[in-house]
Amino acid sequence: MKALVTGATGFIGSHLTKALINKGFGVTCLVRNTSNVNYIEDLNVRLVRGDCIQKESLYEAVAGVDYVFHLAGLTKACSEAAFADANVKGTGNVMQAVLEKNSGIKRFVYISSLAAAGPSRDGVPLKEDCSAVPVSLYGKSKLAGEQLVLKHRNEIPVVVIRPSAVYGPRDKDMLVFFKMVNAGVAPVWGTSHYSFVYIEDLIHGILLSAHDENACGEIFFMSDGVIYSSDDIINAIADAVRKRPVKLKIPRFIMSVAGFISERCGKSSIINADKIRELKHLNWVCDMSKAAERLKFEPRVKIKEGARWTSDWYRIHQWL
16 A cells, blocks of 8 residues: 655654554655655655655655545644645645546545634534634634535545644644743633543544545544543643743733744744634534544544653653
């Protein structure tokens, strides 16, 4: 079996690439000339140079593979146009390249996000048939990417995965909060609730979706099945770093100002105006029962254990 992974140099993509190799796949990784390949350079993979926003550069990568896992895109950007190029145009180009050069693939797996559906307005975990109302530019671009993929569900076997917040070794977004708690401060902006999924569980779920016929043409939320309060998350991180932080309440207008300043400084970090649009909402929760029932998805790692493992990795690699 042969698989193409776009976004293989990133957090989720690098873990998926290693898992595919361990399963015996021959893996092709699409990488740009500017890509940092540190996470995959020691793996037995075939590197193909290309860029998702240039369709002709994708033909070599998609030819001859059995599976396409499309993860490439932007999670942080300072403009709607940047999100549109990477997450909408890029996804459309990968799909078109597959249709033109390899329409007989066994599965096209698109990694989307809970952000594509938006937050729960009433605190009830979202199901896949909910009305998608993204509140961020990122979420809107991921929803548009989903629509491009699902439009071709009758031509090639596609599946859309919407992970909740993903964390684990190599994740740089949660690292920001680990560093804050380690420094003795835990920012809070009201009692919030979140769904999380540890990276190894997510990778297992992605692989299940690639092989199970019940996945074709479907959308699946993936989380560890537990709804965590903001206090639960702070406590898990605090236990992992062995610190008792002071909770610092952040007024919402301060959050907006911080995001604005960050973007004006040209920084594409987790503290940006688009991410603040998401953090203003209190319930980022989803129901993963469809994945459990149809794919037999059984996440094993909960937040306390996952936070400890993540913290250990950060320390070993001197990130924390």
